[in-house]
Amino acid sequence: MPTINEPLLRHVVRLIRDNPTRWNQRKYVDESDCGTTYCLAGWVYRVTVGEPPMDDGAAIHITAARALGLDLGDAGRLFNFTDVGEVTLNETGGIARVYYRHPTFEEYVHQILKVTGVNLDDLLIEGIAMDLPGEIEAILTEGTRQPELVG
Numbered sequence: 001m002p003t004i005n006e007p008l009l010r011h012v013v014r015l016i017r018d019n020p021t022r023w024n025q026r027k028y029v030d031e032s033d034c035g036t037t038y039c040l041a042g043w044v045y046r047v048t049v050g051e052p053p054m055d056d057g058a059a060i061h062i063t064a065a066r067a068l069g070l071d072l073g074d075a076g077r078l079f080n081f082t083d084v085g086e087v088t089l090n091e092t093g094g095i096a097r098v099y100y101r102h103p104t105f106e107e108y109v110h111q112i113l114k115v116t117g118v119n120l121d122d123l124l125i126e127g128i129a130m131d132l133p134g135e136i137e138a139i140l141t142e143g144t145r146q147p148e149l150v151g
Helices: 006-018 040-048 057-068 072-079 105-116 121-131 134-142
Strands: 029-032 035-038 084-089 095-101
Touching: 006 040, 006 057, 006 105, 006 121, 035 040, 040 057, 040 072, 057 072, 072 105, 105 121
Parallel strands: none
Antiparallel strands: 029 035, 084 095
């Protein structure tokens, strides 16, 4: 396995974590109501080269793979992790429907570990308090406050 550029990978994953509305793993680069969105490869390209071309996914893919130290096979397994399938069962236990959705940030971090061997769980832990209600966040950050019980 090639040597992974872990500092660059960590930097880009932090950008994705901190800008979730600007992450779309299904397209290298795209325009949305929230502005320009990028997949992991698009973010790597943007950080290392500049604004990625809208119409040249191959250039983005190859440039990002090289910058991260990935061979093209591993880059494909990482950059093309675009959908997670969920199965709904019917009453008899048979498959009623298969639904595909965009991976969550946590699922994508797990895919990064599987493909690169780089463990980014610390980025998950750092980001936990960002989504919690204020009372719980205060407990986690201060460590001494107890929530008031409503009786």
